[in-house]
Amino acid sequence: xxxxxxxxxxxxxxxxxxxxxxMLVVDDEPxxxxxxxxxxxxxxxxxQARHGREAIxxxxxxxxxxxxxxxxxxxxxxxxxxxxxxxxPELQATPVVLISAASDTQDIVRGLxxxxxxxxxxxxxxxxxxxxxxxxxxxxxxxxxxKRTIEELREAQAIREKFFQIATHDLRNPLSxxxxxxxxxxxxxxxxxxxLPILDNLLLTVNTMQAVLEDFxxxxxxxxxxxxxxxxxxxxxxxxxxxxxxxxxxxxNKGLSIEIPHTEGYILADPARIxxxxxxxxxxxxxxxxxxxxxxxWSELRDNGMVRINVADEGAGVPEDERDLLFTxxxxxxxxxxxxxxxxxxxxxxxxxxxxxxxxxxxxxxPEEGGSIFWVELPQCDxxxxx
Numbered sequence: 188x189x190x191x192x193x194x195x196x197x198x199x200x201x202x203x204x205x206x207x208x209x210m211l212v213v214d215d216e217p218x219x220x221x222x223x224x225x226x227x228x229x230x231x232x233x234x235q236a237r238h239g240r241e242a243i244x245x246x247x248x249x250x251x252x253x254x255x256x257x258x259x260x261x262x263x264x265x266x267x268x269x270x271x272x273x274x275x276p277e278l279q280a281t282p283v284v285l286i287s288a289a290s291d292t293q294d295i296v297r298g299l300x301x302x303x304x305x306x307x308x309x310x311x312x313x314x315x316x317x318x319x320x321x322x323x324x325x326x327x328x329x330x331x332x333x334k335r336t337i338e339e340l341r342e343a344q345a346i347r348e349k350f351f352q353i354a355t356h357d358l359r360n361p362l363s364x365x366x367x368x369x370x371x372x373x374x375x376x377x378x379x380x381x382x383l384p385i386l387d388n389l390l391l392t393v394n395t396m397q398a399v400l401e402d403f404x405x406x407x408x409x410x411x412x413x414x415x416x417x418x419x420x421x422x423x424x425x426x427x428x429x430x431x432x433x434x435x436x437x438x439x440n441k442g443l444s445i446e447i448p449h450t451e452g453y454i455l456a457d458p459a460r461i462x463x464x465x466x467x468x469x470x471x472x473x474x475x476x477x478x479x480x481x482x483x484x485w486s487e488l489r490d491n492g493m494v495r496i497n498v499a500d501e502g503a504g505v506p507e508d509e510r511d512l513l514f515t516x517x518x519x520x521x522x523x524x525x526x527x528x529x530x531x532x533x534x535x536x537x538x539x540x541x542x543x544x545x546x547x548x549x550x551x552x553x554p555e556e557g558g559s560i561f562w563v564e565l566p567q568c569d570x571x572x573x574x
Contacts, residue, residue, distance in 0.1 A: 207232050208252035208324065213242040213268065214286060215260045219311065223255055226313055227320070239263025243271055246278060253323055255316075256303075258287040258294045266298055273302035280330060282323035286311070366393050416457045416544060420568040423486040423494060424450040430465045431484075434473065441526060442478040448485045452494035455568040460541050467534040468498040468561050474528045475502035475559070493548070493564040504553045513551055514539040538563065 210231035236242035238260045258265040272278040285298045285306035376382040472482045480501035512518035517532040542549045547565040
């Protein structure tokens with residue numbers, strides 16, 4: 188409806204430079220309608236109704252910014268008009284100021300409980316009605332501005348999600364093709380020592396680009412709330428050995444070893460998301476570990492009904508004054524990878540969101556002897572009760 192939500196309120200009732208808002212005055216007494224029109228005709232375009240039925244006809248036919256509504260009227264009274272407005276989506280936020288005799292306390296209370304915003308009593312005090320209309324219009328302006336801001340943010344978020352979808356789709360196919368070419372070339376040139384380093388660099392680049400794409404896809408899904416979780420009771424022994432097998436070759440290529448001192452417990456978690464969580468933590472450990480060191484991860488039962496999963500490395504750790512950056516979006520510290528790896532700054536942010544979605548906790552600590560231990564906790568479960 189044209190004009191809905193466009194009225195602006197200014198100091199001291201000076202509306203001369205703004206679009207005139209629309210007021211509906213509903214009263215069965217002509218003298219009251221005339222008085223209110225005289226009071227507000229410089230600030231508002233005013234429509235009048237003699238009773239509730241006429242008021243409803245006007246409300247359904249044109250935009251109205253505020254309603255001054257008499258309670259006691261023939262045919263349809265003011266309270267029924269309030270009920271109609273508060274059950275009509277387009278009118279639910281329109282301010283309503285009731286007009287009632289001072290003795291009609293019960294009607295005023297009923298009207299306020301039904302959704303009226305304020306009231307004035309008869310005989311009408313011009314200064315009081317001016318002040319109350321001014322206040323309601325100020326509130327309406329703020330609400331309208333908030334609605335516009337929310338809508339703009341939603342539109343921006345939708346554009347961002349669409350961009351992510353297009354960008355990742357357009358980049359995934361070329362990366363898959365490059366990966367296939369690298370595989371075929373490696374088969375053909377596996378005995379040529381001059382070409383193998385080139386192919387290794389090509390594979391590293393493809394893997395880096397793939398990791399960046401996955402981080403951006405996960406970020407888009409988390410920000411839009413479109414993360415579907417399928418919680419299962421998972422054996423920590425199976426989870427940890429599976430992730431070790433997945434990252435063992437990558438660790439060996441960097442001269443690192445993977446150790447699993449012990450495993451215990453079952454967790455209630457989404458199988459794909461726990462692999463993503465641990466994959467991000469182990470990938471970081473590999474990225475920041477010096478050649479010839481070990482990466483250890485293990486699980487342990489906690490007294491709070493959780494299972495803690497630890498991922499430890501022997502890297503440089505994180506400076507104390509930069510640790511607040513951990514688990515934040517695009518958070519980066521001065522600690523640099525020990526190889527040619529790069530970082531989007533999203534990995535730990537994704538970890539904290541995925542862990543939180545699964546009713547878990549996360550953190551990190553840094554032993555005095557050096558290195559880092561990143562941990563997540565997820566709820567314990569009984570494999571017999573949660574197959």
